[in-house]
Amino acid sequence: MFNNKNQPSGVDTVENAKSEPDKDQPWKELGLKQDEYESIKEILGRRPTSSELAMYSVMWSEHCSYKSSKIYLRQFGEKVTPDMKKHLMVGMGENAGVVDIGEGLAVTFKVESHNHPSYIEPFQGAATGVGGIVRDILSMGARPVAVMDQLRFGAPQDPDTARVVHGVVDGISFYGNCLGLPNIGGETVFDKVYQGNPLVNALSIGSLKHEDLKLAKATNAGDLVILFGARTGADGIGGVSVLASETFGDEGPTKRPAVQVGDPFAEKVLIECCLELFQAGVVAGIQDLGGAGISCATSELASNGNMGMRVQLKNVLLRDESLTPEEILMSESQERMCAIVPKKHLKDFEKIVNKWEVEYSVLGEVIDEDRLYIDWGHEEIVNVPPRTVAHDGPVYDRPVEYPKYQDALNADSSSKLKRAENETEAAAQLMELISSPNHADKSWITNQYDKYVMGNTALAMPDDGGMIRISEETGLGVALATDANGKYCYLDPYEGARQALAEAYRNVAVTGAAPRAVTNCLNFGSPENPEVMWQFKQATAGLADACQELGIPVTGGNVSFYNQTGETAIYPTPVVGVLGVIDDVARRVPSGWQDDGNNIYLLGTTYDELDGSAWAKDLHNHLGGRPPKVDLQKEKELASLLYGATQQGLIEAAHDVSEGGLGIAILEASLRFNVGARIWLTELMERDGVDLTAALFSESQSRVIVSVGREDDVKFQALCEARGVPVLRIGVTDKENQAVDIQGVAKLELAAIRGAWAGVLPGLY
């Protein structure tokens, strides 16, 4: 890509750029548009050197610059009220948001995509996805304490799906386990729309004391710029500009060399080393190296601190001595960090990195000038204002168009689908649904992840949310849940995004925690398609409005565009993560019942809402109509009821009713501890005016099933009444009878349900 043979010195210098203004440059191959190239020339007053071109091309890529999404992401900040900010220590724009959880402690969390690399090379793509998000968390001064993953695969039976599933799960397992971070939850969804473009999102959370917060800033002239960790190699060159910012053609994976290669051992050592450096107070600013590598770290550190930097690129330790300066600037080699270290602390810095046997080199120093100078030996190859690289990239207001298919899609409701004619048929449908890949047991995947390491996991899969103890002294902890229903978002991106937030919020509430903050990973098709841009516009507005209504702020996130195969985009899939706080994790509530004879209640109202449901899609292969209505006031009341009831210790188990409806929720809550239930639905059908199919499979929102000990019944019902949450007793737990006995419908033996449910994924993969 970079042809240096015409230049005796081998590099394109600032001098050359001035003396040879008309040289042809590969801006197009690097993913830049003509007008972007022109504006670089305007900024510099000359053509860029090839190194500068490399830097601008990666930093102005969609992945790094958010150029198509920026104008929509602003509303996450604009729609935040002062009250929503009261627990927010660091908001959007940093490596990850930071939330105060009390007792002088804070957590930082973020979810990021690694979709494109994970299709090309599933194992390394997924592994480095975990590595990247963990370094983001570390950069805030936090100890990473858990990970989660949100996965979307193609059709379960497609042979290529097996390739992707095996690679991705192995990659996450390999990297996360080796880092010693518990994997506490996530999502796995199969749909042929993700066949040529699977989604691999990874979330990490870290904890820190308030005073340990670190920012990616260089603020003092004379401080040293130090690169440490793994050596720089040829892996991942152009990953963000070429891979993450382009659409896959139908011909499949061809860009394998652009995928990074991960070494979790190096990262584990780097984590411990960084934490010791932070503890010793020798680091003034820190930035991880991910997308865009050294280009990103140097320009962002300088720009964030309103300073400049002078860097000697020959000081970078290399794995491969033949790398050109452009390649060094663009390399996305993993397990590297860049620290700003005051000169007086250099000795202490060296002592700690030597203890951990981590390699480092001093690249240069911070200067009080609005300039980033990079030299290659004696030659100057970069001379740019750092802000123009890091922050003042192009911003696009892309064309938006209401999709041509949308009206017909919304008109095509599920009402014409054949419903169960009798109770036997309804029971058979329930069994069919629980044994479909989307609702079957996911432990084939989750058993490949370590959920125990660190000894602080209070809840993990298959419970609705993951929960981690942060303070061993007091039991203070956090819960996390993520959700996104691509089908709902396809039917209505505005409502779908609100629903994703509502469900994640509910999944945190059922654990007994109080929801406090939001992160997101917005996975969409090509922004150059106006119909995709409409989906994006709607979804971001829906999410921002919903956050405002629920009173919890977005703290950060990630956008992944170009998720499509040829002209076919994925369903819009805005993954929403909600963080909750619980004052003592000993109060946590699992998703299944364990005691005998407890009453089972359904909270919330059931409507006939089957459009976009699992019943319609997985049993009838139908997707159309309108997604279920979301009422966020009801969600708030429900969450506050659950919180109050948990504080009083009234609830034994709580499980969110979502995909698959009440029927699936009851089976899952019974399978959790292998304790059955007797269930009656007639009262529910009468009260809410729904038929058996809707009672079992409707996906109406704001619903949760709970089990409550008999001695707490009066208290619990009074609490529901006081909070105005509809409550109905629909059954009782039954330890003796190893069955879910839905009275008048069917008695389903637990062994039979488990058999149908547990064998699906192992059978496929």
Next chain:
Amino acid sequence: MRIGVITYPGTLDDRDAQRAIRLAGGTPVPLWHADDDLKKVDAVVLPGGFSYGDYLRCGAIAAKAPATKEVIKKAQQGLPVLGICNGFQVLVESHLLPGGLIRNEHQHFICRDQKLRVENNQTAWTNLFEKGEEIVIPLKNGEGGYIATEDTIKMLEEENRVVFRYLELNPNGSMNDIAGLTNERGNVVGLMPHPEHAVEPGFGPDTAVATRSGIDGLKFFQSALKALVNS
């Protein structure tokens, strides 16, 4: 009583082991791989993880670390040593225990609540268990398949040196369902499952009574303290 916990680069469960020792009533002492000073500890735990990234062979590089060399010397003199998962691999690579550990036969990492039978309650780390007692502690490994020559297996069985056996499901293809071993003297024990993850109510395996309430692992560490008091 002071029980040392060695941290190698890539060790993951060191803090968990320290917590387990504390909960059992002992004093955990962090030890560093590069330091041959064992700080006069009364016993040593080699914790789980991926020391040196599992490069070469699991546990092979850690077996050559200065701290490990010191542990080998003291173990031969009777120092109680417990190797958990990667620590078990280190003990095998150090020849304190016979045999080897290979990739799970199904080729996947596996994390599950594992039922075990205590076959030998005469060791420094199992004396508080009943012989034949069934316990549940977490298991999590990618290379936990125990192998040895026919003669070694025969010797281990005859000398009652199999300390734990997998029950209900052999999770990794280990010969004779072997989950853990001891040396002749009974002071060195190595096992693949993780007792240190089942020591605190709320954070262990699920039990028939309550979520994540299993604490069967605590007795390992209490046993060591008892053995030390008695000696």
